[in-house]
Amino acid sequence: MQTIDNYNFAGKKAFVRVDFNVPVDENLNITDDTRIRAAMPTLKKIIADGGMLIMASHMGRPQKNPDPKYSLKCIQAHVAECLGVPVAFAADCQKADAEVAALKPGQALLLENLRFYAEEEGKPRGLAEDATDEEKAAAKKAVKASQKEFTKKLASYADCYVNDAFGTAHRAHASTALIADYFDADNKMFGYLMNKEVVAVDKVMSNTVRPFVAIMGGSKVSTKIDIIENLLGKVDTLILTGGMTYTFMKAMGGTVGNSICEEDKLDLALDIMAKAKEKGVKLVLACDTIAADAFSNDANTQLVPSKNIPEGWEGLDIGPESQKMFAEAIKGAKTILWNGPAGVFEFDNFAKGSRAVAEAIVEATKAGAFSLVGGGDSVACVNKFGMADAVSYVSTGGGALLEAIEGKVLPGIAAIKG
Ligand code: AMP
Numbered sequence: 001m002q003t004i005d006n007y008n009f010a011g012k013k014a015f016v017r018v019d020f021n022v023p024v025d026e027n028l029n030i031t032d033d034t035r036i037r038a039a040m041p042t043l044k045k046i047i048a049d050g051g052m053l054i055m056a057s058h059m060g061r062p063q064k065n066p067d068p069k070y071s072l073k074c075i076q077a078h079v080a081e082c083l084g085v086p087v088a089f090a091a092d093c094q095k096a097d098a099e100v101a102a103l104k105p106g107q108a109l110l111l112e113n114l115r116f117y118a119e120e121e122g123k124p125r126g127l128a129e130d131a132t133d134e135e136k137a138a139a140k141k142a143v144k145a146s147q148k149e150f151t152k153k154l155a156s157y158a159d160c161y162v163n164d165a166f167g168t169a170h171r172a173h174a175s176t177a178l179i180a181d182y183f184d185a186d187n188k189m190f191g192y193l194m195n196k197e198v199v200a201v202d203k204v205m206s207n208t209v210r211p212f213v214a215i216m217g218g219s220k221v222s223t224k225i226d227i228i229e230n231l232l233g234k235v236d237t238l239i240l241t242g243g244m245t246y247t248f249m250k251a252m253g254g255t256v257g258n259s260i261c262e263e264d265k266l267d268l269a270l271d272i273m274a275k276a277k278e279k280g281v282k283l284v285l286a287c288d289t290i291a292a293d294a295f296s297n298d299a300n301t302q303l304v305p306s307k308n309i310p311e312g313w314e315g316l317d318i319g320p321e322s323q324k325m326f327a328e329a330i331k332g333a334k335t336i337l338w339n340g341p342a343g344v345f346e347f348d349n350f351a352k353g354s355r356a357v358a359e360a361i362v363e364a365t366k367a368g369a370f371s372l373v374g375g376g377d378s379v380a381c382v383n384k385f386g387m388a389d390a391v392s393y394v395s396t397g398g399g400a401l402l403e404a405i406e407g408k409v410l411p412g413i414a415a416i417k418g
Contacts, residue, residue: 001185001189001416001417001418002185002186002187002188002189003189003190003195004042004045004162004189004190004191004192004195007160007189008049009045009046009049009050009051009160010049010050010051010105011050011051011052011105012051012052012158012159012160013051013052013054013100013103013157013158013159013160014046014051014052014053014054014158014159014160014161014162015054015056015154015155015157015158015160015161015162015179016039016042016043016046016053016054016055016056016161016162016163016164016191017056017057017161017162017163017164017165017168017175017176017179018035018039018042018043018055018056018057018164018165018191019035019038019039019057019164019165019166019167019168019396020035020036020039020055020057020059020072020075020079021035021057021058021059021060021167022034022035022036022059022075024074024075028074029074030074030075030078033078033082034396035167035396036075036078036079036082037082038193038396039164039191039193040082040083041191041192041193042162042164042191042192042193043055043083043108044083044084045192046162047083047084047085047106047107047108050105050106051105051106052100052103052104052105052106052107052108052109053103053107053108053109054096054100054103054108054109054111054157054158055079055087055108055109055110055111056093056111056114056154056175057072057111057113057114057165058113058114058115058120058168058175059071059072059075059113059115060113060115061115062113062115062116063125063126064116064125065116065117066091066092066112066116067113067116070113070115070116071112071113072089072110072111072112072113073089073091073112075110076089076110079108079110080108083108085106085107085108086107086108087108087109087110088102088103088107088108088109088110089109089110089112090109090110090111090112091112092112092116093111093112093113093114093116093117093154094117094150094153094154096109096111096157097157100157114154114173114174114175117150118143119143119146119147119149119150119151119174120150120173120174120175121171121173121174122143122144122147122172122173122174123140123143124136124139124140124142124143125143127139147174147178148178150174151174151175151178151179151182152182154174154175154179155179155182155183156182158183159187160183160187160188160189161179161180161182161183161187161188161189162188162189162190162191163176163180163188163189163190163191163194163412163415163416164190164191164192164193164194165194165412166193166194166197166198166395166396166397166400166401166412167396167397167398167399167400168400168412169194169197169397169400169410169411169412169413170397170399170400170403170404170408170410170411170412171411171412172411172412176411176412176415177411177412177414177415178415179415180415180416181415185418188415188416189416190413190416193396194412194413196393197395197396197397197400197401198413200372200392200393200395201372201395201401201404201405203335203370203372204335204337204370204372204405205234205404205405205407208234208335209334209335209370210236210334210335211236211237211332211333211334211335212234212235212236212237212333212334212335212336212337213235213236213237213238213239213329213330213333213335213336213337214231214234214235214237214238214239214336214337214338214339215239215241215326215330215336215337215338215339215340215342215357215361216228216231216238216239216240216241216242216244216339216340217240217241217242217244217338217339217340217341217342217343217354217357217377217378218242218243218244218339218340218341218376218377219242219243219244219260219340220243220244220247220260220262220265221240221244221247221248221262221265221268221269221272222262222265222268224244224339224340225268226406226407227339227402227405227406228240228272229272229275230405230406230407231337231405232272232275232276232279232281233279235281235337236281236282237281237282237283237284237329237333238276238281238282238283238284239284239285239326239329239330239357240272240283240284240285241285241286241318241322241326241340241341241342241343241353241357242340242341242342242343243259243260243315244262245259245285245286245289245306245315245318246259246260246261246306246309246315247261247262247265247266247268247269248269248272248273248285249285249306249307249309250263250266250269251266251267251269251270251273252269252270252307253307254306254307254308254309255307255308255309255310255311256309256315257291257309257310257311257312257313257314257315258309258312258313258314259289259291259309259313259314259315260314282329284325284326284329285306286306286318286319286322286325286326286342286353287305287306287319287321287322287325288303288304288305288306288318288319288320288321288322289303289304289305289306289309289315289317289318289319289322290302290303290315290316290317290318290319290343290350290352290353291303291304291309291310291313291314291315291316292313292314292315292316292350293312293313295314295316295344296347297347297348297349297350298349299316299349301316301349303319303320304319306318306319306322316343316344316347316350317342317343317344317350317351317352317353317354318342318343318353318356319353322342322353323352323353323356323357326342326353326356326357326360327356327357327359327360327363330357330360330361330363330364331360331363331364331367332364332367333364333369334368334369334370335369335370335371336361336364336365336369336370336371336372337371337372337405338357338358338361338371338372338373338374338378338391339373339374339375339376339378339401339402339405340375340376340377340378341353341354341357341377341378341381342354342356342357345377345380345381345384351381351384351385354378354381354385355381355385357381358381358382358385358387358391359385359387361373361387361391362387362390362391365390365391365392366390369392370392370393371391371392371393372391372392372393372395373388373391373393373394373395374393374394374395374397374398374401375395375398375401375402375405376398376402379394379395379398382394400412
């Protein structure tokens with residue numbers, strides 16, 4: 001497989017799929033440029049080599065072409081500032097021949113939002129709400145047919161293809177996967193960011209150093225079931241926490257008051273417990289809970305056993321005994337995966353459990369464990385607690401990371417790895 005470090009971009013036109021899907025305010029000012037900064041090592045390497053850089057991304061969910069609210073024009077100046085060279089702009093990603101031809105070594109071009117075209121995602125648009133199944137199928141067929149031409153056009157701009165957009169690696173879109181077919185193995189590669197993500201996921205899911213402890217939290221067991229099932233075949237210890245605790249407690253005959261509980265998933269919870277036992281996985285659930293009399297930071301609280309939440313109260317965080325138990329389970333781990341908070345961490349008064357988990361992960365990391373934090377709210381947790389630099393890796397890809405830990409092959413990765 002080709003690598004970005006081994007590739008000399010001098011005199012080459014490089015099509016780089018980046019994730020510039022940054023949040024902007026109502027005046028189209030960027031409110032968080034993390035994703036732009038994260039792509040810089042790859043982009044700077046291409047410029048420094050004397051390559052010709054063509055950057056392509058989506059932004060938001062435009063439904064027409066053009067859709068000024070989602071134009072990437074608003075990030076052009078900031079990308080240029082970060083990159084340290086001027087950045088030209090092609091106002092239509094399918095009509096950029098002139099701008100591409102004008103590129104000289106060391107110069108950069110940003111294409112307009114790829115998703116102005118339905119072909120990028122290959123999903124039909126503008127279907128009437130009462131469209132029949134036949135009409136839907138015909139529209140899908142039509143967009144798939146034109147997707148090939150769309151992809152070919154993007155590929156025609158460049159000599160090589162670099163994918164640095166891990167956040168969209170789980171999508172088989174034109175620019176994230178299909179385009180790779182137009183480049184031979186020597187001329188397609190991961191960017192630095194993508195590579196870091198792939199290596200991190202690999203360390204956790206494939207080349208695992210044991211013991212492997214996974215902490216899965218969040219609100220519901222139903223949204224995490226595929227991950228839990230996959231992890232049961234890989235981990236030594238599985239800590240299940242957050243709102244899903246109460247589905248397990250109810251399933252075991254406990255009372256959960258107003259706690260979040262999926263009544264239709266009680267059998268599933270018992271099934272997970274049985275499977276864990278069968279596979280020799282140590283399953284850890286909270287034993288004590290901070291219960292609140294309202295879903296509010298200022299609610300009254302009481303410490304109760306997790307399986308005995310009084311009527312009118314709801315469990316919003318784990319208690320001190322559970323914090324200790326979780327920390328003990330995390331201590332000594334050599335590989336750690338954390339997805340999903342242990343409580344409603346957005347409320348400061350119910351963030352102690354998630355903080356304790358984060359602290360235990362930091363300690364284990366200091367002692368030599370590899371720790372991967374990712375998939376949405378646990379990233380927000382480590383950022384809130386100022387601990388992002390104290391874990392081994394914080395993933396930038398929400399949905400993509402979740403699918404990777406479900407054990408799925410991500411199209412954006414497979415397209416390059418072959
Ligand atoms: P998820 O998107 O499934 O990872 O869930 C993340 C959300 O779960 C966060 O917004 C947390 O506030 C929420 N959460 C964690 N613990 C609880 C709980 N005990 N009750 C209700 N929500 C919770």
